[in-house]
Amino acid sequence: MTEQWKRSAADHPHAVHVVTTSLLLAFTVGGVFLTRTVAAQESLVLWPGLALSAVACAVLLRRHSHPLVVLLVTTACIMAEGFIGYLMTPLLMGPMLVAQYTVSLRPDRRTTWYSAVAAAAGIALTGFIATDSPHEWILGLVNPTAWVLTAAFFGSYVRVRREYAVARAEHATQEREEETRRRVIQERMRIARELHDVVAHHLALANAQAGTAAHLARTRPDQAIAMIEKLPEVTASALRELKAAVGLLRQDTDSQELAPAPVLEQLPQLVETCASVGLDVLVTREGQPRPLPPGLDLTAYRIVQEALTNITKHAVTLSARVRLAYTPHDLTLTITNEAGTHPAAAADWAGPSRGYGLLGMRERALSAGGTFHAGPQPGGGFEVACTLPLPSSEKSTS
Known part of the structure; x- marks a missing residue:
């Protein structure tokens, strides 16, 4: 089931983005209502929070093509909600955290941390202005800033893991190529040894027989003829072993046609x-x-x-x-x-x-x-x- 979901997600990336953005919008809207309920402020206007949350979630559909712009828009929406009086909880900051995570996945580490520091500074400034009493700074200032930095750290960690996985895959590919190359060289050397042994042995015997027969042709013609008659046996044996050795190089050769290896x-x-x-x-x-x-x-x-x-x-x-x-x-x-x-x-x-x-x-x-x-x-x-x-x-x- 997991592999099937992965294949479906890979085949329909836009649909996956729409679904995840819709779910995030639902959580963010829930955060708006939760903030209004917890704050117990009936005067807190509801529709600006809903509108800003909808805009922040909508721009996330472009987060992969324009990550910095999306981070800027989502940060501005969250800061506006903070200035209106909404409590900046993780539910309300969800679009911004997702945008920060996406930026942190980029290979440019300097841009990642500059954007994270800028977003954290904006949220901290919002919390500092919107928080009335010092004892509420943990919820209004420290906690939101920590969430922004956490999203940046998590995105950087995922990026490093992906880079490590790519490096390992490339290293494994290189090792497989080196191993394949080494095996090919070993196989070539083995076949070269086989061909050398077969050719050198049988040609040496055939050459010795022919030379001896030529030497005995005038003085002992009977022995010369007998030696010449044995030459076809040597050449036939050489052909059989050559066929077996060369047959290793042909994929379409029937193994039943090859002579067995000598022992x-x-x-x-x-x-x-x-x-x-x-x-x-x-x-x-x-x-x-x-x-x-x-x-x-x-x-x-x-x-x-x-x-x-x-x-x-x-x-x-x-x-x-x-x-x-x-x-x-x-x-x-x-x-x-x-x-x-x-x-x-x-x-x-x-x-x-x-x-x-x-x-x-x-x-x-x-x-x-x-x-x-x-x-x-x-x-x-x-x-x-x-x-x-x-x-x-x-x-x-x-």
Whole structure:
């Protein structure tokens, strides 16, 4: 019901002003009769008070477009009623208090308080002249002045609250925009990592297979033909993963048409693909293997894939060891290339400005809340090691 009333009031603002002004006129007229009754003065003329109250309430319809003029007119009407002999009660001063409240809502604070002081001074002067005995000054002088200042304070308080609400809304909008921008950047970086890992891995394997086949074409044509026959498998796998990665950017892509994200269970296929280009990979597992969340499983697979791709592109000794160590709290991945890595390869691995392989692996590990380290070994070779936190047993079972 409250929301319905708010919508109706927003749709018919003029009708709301008319109704509220009519109600205020009724209270003000009541104040005129109450003052005449309390004062017990039969000689007090009634119609000037009613006329002045009607004028004061009527001009309130323009209080939003001309607030200072309306305040001036209502103050003059109330002062005239005071000089006639009416007691300036809150009921009688209602139009003036509403006008003062409206002026106090304006952003110009200096105008607000200048107008409040001027109105209070006018009411105080009226009360001082119209009050005969000093003991009546509280009702005729202090009380009306206090009501005027109270309306000014209340209007200023409402204005400050509205300004604060607007500032909070603007701040919240800026925060939402910043959060949206940050998420877009993170999503772009994630997709860029996916595309880099897919393209770099499969193109490196395809390039190695093509180069090896060209080298063996004259001396061992059978092996060259067998290696060339495996090229469609590598390119088909690359196309499937590219379709899955690019499909994330298309809203109209059917999720059933996309290939599932690779996981650690597909390491044998990855090792077999690496073996087709002559890279001998030994995979060892320690501890009790556990099912991983999809995102963490993909992160672990991509790190192993990128490390093996770098070995394929840069290493002289085409052999690698992949170690998966499971503990109750984390999974440690260690990919090691034996001694014999070309010095330029170590520089390419260690220099983030030369490529995005190490940078992508580091970003994946850190985004999962883990640690990452890569560098040459003291005895030769290169090692990539990262630790990925695993969800607790209670969370995984729940």
